[in-house]
Amino acid sequence: MKVSDIITLVAALVGVAAIWFSYQAWEAYAGQPFASEQDRARGVAEYRGPSTQTRSPLIPTRISRTNQLQVETETRTQIESEIAGLVSQVDELDASNQVLAEEILAATTRRQTLEDTQRDKRAELNRNQERVRELSEALVATGEPQELRGRVQDNVTRLRQADEDLVTQRNLLEETIRRRDNQEESLESLRQTARMQASGQMDPSFSSTIREVYGRWGFVTIGAGANQGVNARTALEVVRGGEVVAALRVSTVEPTSAVAAIEPGSLQEGVTLRPGDQVRVSPESVPSPEQAAN
Numbered sequence: 001m002k003v004s005d006i007i008t009l010v011a012a013l014v015g016v017a018a019i020w021f022s023y024q025a026w027e028a029y030a031g032q033p034f035a036s037e038q039d040r041a042r043g044v045a046e047y048r049g050p051s052t053q054t055r056s057p058l059i060p061t062r063i064s065r066t067n068q069l070q071v072e073t074e075t076r077t078q079i080e081s082e083i084a085g086l087v088s089q090v091d092e093l094d095a096s097n098q099v100l101a102e103e104i105l106a107a108t109t110r111r112q113t114l115e116d117t118q119r120d121k122r123a124e125l126n127r128n129q130e131r132v133r134e135l136s137e138a139l140v141a142t143g144e145p146q147e148l149r150g151r152v153q154d155n156v157t158r159l160r161q162a163d164e165d166l167v168t169q170r171n172l173l174e175e176t177i178r179r180r181d182n183q184e185e186s187l188e189s190l191r192q193t194a195r196m197q198a199s200g201q202m203d204p205s206f207s208s209t210i211r212e213v214y215g216r217w218g219f220v221t222i223g224a225g226a227n228q229g230v231n232a233r234t235a236l237e238v239v240r241g242g243e244v245v246a247a248l249r250v251s252t253v254e255p256t257s258a259v260a261a262i263e264p265g266s267l268q269e270g271v272t273l274r275p276g277d278q279v280r281v282s283p284e285s286v287p288s289p290e291q292a293a294n
Contacts, residue, residue, distance in 0.1 A: 111183045206224070234281065
């Protein structure tokens with residue numbers, strides 16, 4: 001099931017619950033408005049019109065129902081807002097993955113270009129080495145220097161030029177190799193970042209603190225974000241006095257901060273989260289040695 005399907009299902013359930021609570025509140029206020037005349041005549045159902053509503057002994061109940069309806073309306077509005085936030089977060093993650101995929105493709109293209117250049121330089125180096133060998137053999141076969149002085153001088157000059165070309169080509173080849181190695185390191189770093197973002201994993205050495213606590217809504221903000229390696233859906237732990245007191249799940253990531261929901265049932269009894277509490281990565285979000293190697 002896609003994330004968008006889950007969000008649509010949750011929104012539909014919220015709407016149905018709101019309609020049901022609204023009907024219950026109206027029934028408590030005015031009786032059963034859809035009951036038949038026979039049921040009312042037998043006293044089975046009651047309907048309180050405007051003239052009897054003001055004298056109903058259920059006025060406190062109606063006020064309580066009205067307050068409850070207002071709270072439920074506010075809760076529904078908050079849930080709809082959170083659903084919209086989740087949709088926005090999914091869109092941002094899709095856009096981020098698309099950018100990473102484009103960067104990986106560009107790095108792969110650059111690597112292929114460098115490999116082609118390296119192959120051409122190696123071929124040119126081999127040709128120069130063969131030229132040097134031929135010149136050396138020709139120099140040995142020249143015979144008496146007095147008879148072939150001009151030819152010898154020309155061969156010496158060509159040999160020196162070939163040696164200089166060989167040094168130049170070796171330097172170019174070494175530079176090409178260094179550039180290729182740098183590109184491979186950058187490409188691997190991008191791949192590792194993409195894998196960890198896609199799987200909701202993080203560096204096990206990550207550490208931060210709680211910045212703000214919104215206990216009523218069940219989430220906190222932490223003082224680290226994407227710039228510090230925080231990924232969405234990562235499981236975190238709140239540590240106080242060396243003990244884990246609560247579990248968090250990252251929902252929204254900003255460049256220098258992040259929002260994390262408090263996992264239901266994870267908060268220890270009698271413990272209240274406070275700004276400054278230590279936050280670390282949960283073991284379930286730490287990549288295994290096999291994943292780190294890949």
